[in-house]
Amino acid sequence: MRRREFITLLGGAAAAWPLTAPAQERVRHVGVLVPAAAGTPLWQGFVAAFREGLQKLGWSPRNVAIQERWGANAEQVRSHAAELVAMAPDVLMSGGGIGSWELLQATRTIPIVFAFVPDPVALGLVSSLARPGGNITGFANYEPVVAVKWLELLKQIAPAITRVTFIYDPANPVVPAYMRQLETAASSFAVTMSGAMVRNAEEIERALNDVAKAPNSGLIVAPGISTSQNLLLGLAAQHRLPAVYAFHEMVKDGGLASYGVDGSDLFRRAASYVDRILRGEKPGDLPVQFADKYKLVINLKTAKALGLDPPIQLLARTDEVIE
Numbered sequence: 001m002r003r004r005e006f007i008t009l010l011g012g013a014a015a016a017w018p019l020t021a022p023a024q025e026r027v028r029h030v031g032v033l034v035p036a037a038a039g040t041p042l043w044q045g046f047v048a049a050f051r052e053g054l055q056k057l058g059w060s061p062r063n064v065a066i067q068e069r070w071g072a073n074a075e076q077v078r079s080h081a082a083e084l085v086a087m088a089p090d091v092l093m094s095g096g097g098i099g100s101w102e103l104l105q106a107t108r109t110i111p112i113v114f115a116f117v118p119d120p121v122a123l124g125l126v127s128s129l130a131r132p133g134g135n136i137t138g139f140a141n142y143e144p145v146v147a148v149k150w151l152e153l154l155k156q157i158a159p160a161i162t163r164v165t166f167i168y169d170p171a172n173p174v175v176p177a178y179m180r181q182l183e184t185a186a187s188s189f190a191v192t193m194s195g196a197m198v199r200n201a202e203e204i205e206r207a208l209n210d211v212a213k214a215p216n217s218g219l220i221v222a223p224g225i226s227t228s229q230n231l232l233l234g235l236a237a238q239h240r241l242p243a244v245y246a247f248h249e250m251v252k253d254g255g256l257a258s259y260g261v262d263g264s265d266l267f268r269r270a271a272s273y274v275d276r277i278l279r280g281e282k283p284g285d286l287p288v289q290f291a292d293k294y295k296l297v298i299n300l301k302t303a304k305a306l307g308l309d310p311p312i313q314l315l316a317r318t319d320e321v322i323e
Contacts, residue, residue, distance in 0.1 A: 031084035037072035053271025074171035114138030144177035168222035212239035261291035
């Protein structure tokens with residue numbers, strides 16, 4: 001799904017960037033692959049943070065042209081990856097595991113910087129965190145064991161839950177690792193664990209309708225389903241299903257609770273690697289870095305609407321309580 005062509009100095013675009021570079025400087029090209037439908041608020045914020053990071057490092061429309069491609073599904077992401085590679089940009093930037101994987105399959109020469117990728121070694125993106133060695137590096141979010149934290153959080157807020165459904169997009173390559181962690185931990189939290197694959201709005205609606213039929217049910221929503229954010233939040237509220245998310249943005253929009261990294265921070269930091277590569281460094285020499293900011297967010301208004309009363313001990317260590 002095409003967003004727009006390379007940013008130029010025409011129109012109002014230049015006003016958003018400081019004019020710091022000399023006019024004769026060669027324009028560099030950066031391709032950005034986003035694994036979400038164009039206009040998705042969550043990913044719009046991530047891309048805006050990446051642009052902001054480049055701006056602070058002195059890159060403006062005078063010296064860099066950014067080409068974005070947004071893919072609402074795996075097929076679109078794959079197609080856009082090939083399209084961006086064919087343009088032969090100086091650097092490619094990708095968010096999430098599926099976009100990074102498709103870019104790497106499309107090129108082993110153009111430098112790639114990723115952000116928000118879980119366990120890049122397990123995904124086969126890099127052979128070593130310290131010295132990636134190939135044409136790709138970037139900023140990872142967390143290892144699959146974080147899924148246990150999601151389950152723990154759900155049970156702390158809604159202790160009566162006995163059935164938990166993990167809602168995920170099968171195109172997300174790290175889903176099997178998340179599911180293994182959840183299945184292993186399920187007995188410790190006295191719940192039965194199941195998974196529901198969803199690829200589109202129709203499947204999301206069907207899955208949540210099915211979950212709601214069983215009493216004492218709750219949800220864990222995997223990363224990568226943010227395209228259908230409003231539908232998920234609306235159905236969870238309609239069916240009175242306690243749900244935990246990976247992104248705090250979902251909680252600000254009415255979700256119950258979330259535990260995860262600051263995605264905007266990762267995209268902003270990824271701009272520093274794009275900057276270093278544009279200035280001559282090789283991606284294989286830049287170590288993969290992990291997120292160092294985690295955030296626990298609870299929406300008390302949503303909790304009250306569900307008849308839940310989060311324990312004081314949990315609220316005491318919550319980074320943000322929305323009332």
